[in-house]
Amino acid sequence: MTRIINYIKTRKIKSAILAVLLIAYYFCLPEQLFKDPTTTVITSSNNELLGAQIAKDGQWRFPQNDSIPEKFKACIVQFEDEYFYKHPGFNPISIYKALRDNLKSGSVKRGGSTITQQVIRLSRKGQSRTYFEKLKEIILATRLELRESKNKILSYYSSHAPFGGNVVGLDAASWRYFNRSANQLSWAESATLAILPNAPSLIYPGKNQDRLLKKRDRLLKKLLENALIDSLTYKLSIAEGLPQKPYPLPQIAPHLLQRVSKTNHGKRVKTTIDSKLQQRVNYIIKNHYNQLSQNEIYNAAVLVLDVKTRQVLAYVGNTPTDKAHQKDVDIINKPRSTGSILKPFLYAAMLDAGDLLPNTLVADVPTQFGSYNPENYNKTYDGAIPASRALSRSLNVPAVRMLQEFGLDRFHHYLKALQLKDLKYNANHYGLSLILGGAESNLWDLCKSYAALSSTLNHFSETSSEYFTNEFCEPTFLASDNIEFGDKTSDKTLFDAASIYLTYESLKEVNRPESDESWEFFDGSKQVAWKTGTSFGFRDAWAIGTTKDYVVGVWVGNADGEGRPGLVGVQTAAPILFDVFDLLPNSNWFSKPFDEMQEINICKQSGHRTSPNCNTIEQKFIQVSGLKTKPCPYHVLIHVDNNESFQVNASCEDLSNIIHKPWFVLPPLMAYYYKTKNPFYKPLPKFRSDCIGATNASMEFIYPKENNAIFLPKDFDGKTNDLILKIAHSKPESTLFWYIDSTFIGNTKDIHDMAIIPKQGDHTITVVDEFGNEVKRSFEILK
Known part of the structure; x- marks a missing residue:
């Protein structure tokens, strides 16, 4: 140490120069060797390639990969740099031989560069091949050897070497030339790729086959001579043919790739996708697209979530249609009219709030709210129907009446708590049509919501009847993400477990819609809680289902919003839903959340809590909040x-x-x-004629509805058809007296229909029964 100090003191200038040179040498190598744009790559949960998006400079250049297959490693070292593991970055003997041969010929005939030097040359973007440049490469190569391991240097080379055309790097070359990953290549295939960077502009698959074959076989012979392969492997390898043309890269999840590239452009991203499931769902969508396109329905999307991990298992953003029908549009996160798909949330909200019991009778009769006149899909009415049955049959009128009773603002609050991003306006903007498709949402958010409800039930059963604070979290398609469900709590997050369970019990019913169609695509052994939806004008068809383990969501329609006859959820989306569920393992049904339920006596006919007058009683488990509902009023x-x-x-x-x-x-x-x-419904018996009193009676208009605008058609002979007025009376045998605009027009008994032909304009019908009860109805006759 003393000698060094003395040397520095006596030779200050030389020491300073040496210090500057050492510092320059230390910093001469850039921290990041390569700054080229790279391909966006997504892989499945087991690292299978799902798709790749070409780099911005038009090159297929995968992101840096530090893992190099042993076969390729052996091939590239034997072909390019046999002493790679022994030299310090350059090989003096190779340089001497190259210099000798080049001087003799008067031109560059031989390189003599090591793999390390080639990495430096690749990083310097093809600087002119002069002796001064070669000196720079040697200096930088030695610095690289000091900074990085041999394997790291090899990974630089394999990731950035040119392989012909616009293919850069081993990973891209393996897929482009052999249609599989580098880890799956044979010795012959690895040898073929090892010799391509040597002359990428001259030799690449499909051109100069003889020269390529000779080079490959010489390399295989060298591998045999160096005992890296045995004679049998050698014979089998030289018998293999050469690739003829590049393959297209896999596009198994193109719309997910599109979504990932927005935030992870140029990166290699491992996703949560199950590659086998993804490919099988792609096949299902393709088959259904072939059928749907016959009816000019061109687009569809499918999302599959794992309930327990909240990971995306399959992501199909659209059909394999053409650009004219917007095949590149990812439908999964696009807002579409919800149709009836929100009805289960209203049912669960009313159960949760204690405003309803599962089978409480709800009215299904012609209904009008101002100018809004909801109708059932089949244009018929049941009069009264259990709420659970109204949900499973997706009846519109009971849903709107339930929403009106529950409160529009109240329900809107629940939907906002579900974090439906496309619900951007206040409750009054949507009105009561909110429950029938007046709002928009997207497949991602809806599947997320169903998964959250299912997970709430699972967690409640798995813990000591507790909830999690972050149950309504975003699903993920990134394998690096771990979903955190928050802290345990005794307080419900949104809906209590019993309300969710009872909602799912209703959604297990499959006999909907009301038609007699065969249900050939439903496997009765699978217990699935599911719901369909159809938007106004047949523009959107939905089907979302859940089991204890999985949520499957399907949307079908046209991306441009064009409606088509037959574009209804049960006919177009539901078959896809159950085809996908057939790919998934069977799940046990949800456990009943007894801690949030209580067994009580229920009136079998009305579904209400029993009153003293109920004559048919059954015991049912209901949600605890339902204990405050009123007894049977019927x-x-x-x-x-x-x-x-x-x-x-x-x-x-x-x-x-x-x-x-x-x-x-x-x-x-x-x-x-x-x-x-219900043919067994028995109306109240009449009062015997000799009895006095007991005149309580009520009546309601069946037709017309309040403030209806009515057009009276004409027959072929030009005669105007009658307007048939109808009244329902609790005592049909009563006599009713009819007036139009204060003018008496007749009376009815038993059957209360009155035929009239009113003039054009506004009118008021007044009906009075024999007990003095009166009802009025205003309407307009159009010309």
């Missing part, structure tokens, strides 16, 4: 004679002969439609 105690033919009272019958009997009674309008679907 069962009343009436007094009938011995034959139960007439109602009687003390004015006309001896008390000993009066039977006190519970009776199921619906309001007139509900009863009018209910009895057409």
